[in-house]
Amino acid sequence: MELTAATLLLLLLGLACLGVCLHRKGQQKRGEWPPGPRPLPLLGNLLQLDPKDMAKSLLTLSERYGPVYTLHLGLQRVVVLCGYQAVKEALVDQAEEFSGRGDVPLVFRLTQGNGIALSNGEKWKVLRRFALQTLRNLGMGRRSLEERIQQEARCLVQELAQTQAAPFDPTFLISRAVSNVICSVVFGDRFEYQDGSFLTLVGLINQNFQLLSSPWGQLYNIFPGLMSCVPGPHNRIFENFEQLQVFVLEQVKMHQESFDPNCPRDFIDCFLLKMEQENQDPLSYFHTETLVMTTHNLFFAGTETVSTTLRYGFLLLMKYPEIQAKVHAEIDQVIGRHRSPSVEDRSRMPYTDAVIHEVQRFGDVIPVGFLNAVTRDTRFRGFLLPEGTNVLPLLFSVHKDPTQFKDPATFDPAHFLDPSGGFRKQDAFMAFSTGKRVCLGEGLARMELFLFFTSTLQRFALSPLARLQDLDVSPLVSGLGNVPHPYEFRAVPR
């Protein structure tokens, strides 16, 4: 995905035209800003960042400018928070002030500020509250949904058994199993793994997660006006997104045709019911656009994050066979080989619980997250951040903070174990972020990770095709998400 010379030329020309007036506008905001690298007039600090590894370059800058610094992404000014203390002081201690969503042009173009992840103010509060309550009513964190996940985990195990230990890339099998869970919550049904259109949908989500994390996706966020005119793979994001949108809209139409207000079947039905209840209110946030976008948010976020984490987890267990052996032993001792794992087992399986947390800490599937913003003029560590200031909490830097984790660069479940082998909760575990924008699907994701992980390892030993020293556990791309290198494995029956 290298930029061609022509594209670069276009980029620079466009920047020259766009830049000066916008730059002036950007400078007008008053505020007492944290220190940071000197920006170039149009590019800001772009040349100090490696778009292929944004996370690492942001961390390097903090070594020079401190845990709170100002960065210019093109014409956009962003305050970066690095390390546990700074992120916690902002997102937890001043939660209300830091609960805004910043400008993410790429995703805003897709969502128009509808849905949950990219909305702000009252609209965000109302939609988030509704979605959380509805997911709980539909079983998030409870037995009914647990059974649904157990059933899907059995389908996954069955498919793995059919490979008969032949080499196989698990990416899309895992995504389909995981996606089916959120599909049954929002659409009321699961799909057969062989269903071609389901595979296409899961493929689109997977590709968009990669593209949003690629240098192209990041350049679009920095120079939205210009990149909209530039050809390149980032345009595929919009095509993929539209296809997903069409699918969600079709589902909504099908639900409308068979809708019974006395018997809501799933998330879409609950939303339709709310639309009906508020249809006389011109200020209501419940309408078709917010329904489609909220459903899309849940479908996208509920598919790719969990499946990427599982894929990362399986790779790490192959890289560290001694850790895999200990997980096998704990499963055998607590669950045995025959019954389905259940969420209740987790409290008696501290080692496995620690491994899953360590996979999330080490893998950092969402290393930076979306931009936050301050909702009003905010004093923070002696600086004054004007309302609307974009804030980038580097979640991965919390996970790599040596004051919080003994050996942060090493994959070691001991980071989550106490000296007697019990599970140790860590405040610096922020895979789901923290504060008011904390992941809405955390309860569901934690159930899924535990049940899919243990169900797979109960039945199989995961065996790599490559030599251990050749297994690369660093991310293939790192942007919105950390995407692991693709791999094949053998699922050998135990």
Ligand code: HEM
């Ligand atoms: C391992 C799995 C998951 C991880 C690591 C994860 C991580 C995150 C993180 C870090 C954020 C905060 C982003 C930010 O504001 O910077 C977030 C937000 C969100 N997540 Fe998750 N997530 C996971 C699973 C899920 C699932 C299963 C769902 C759907 C049920 C979901 C739905 C959402 C939504 C809707 C938001 C936006 C919340 C808001 O802006 O108020 N996530 N997630």
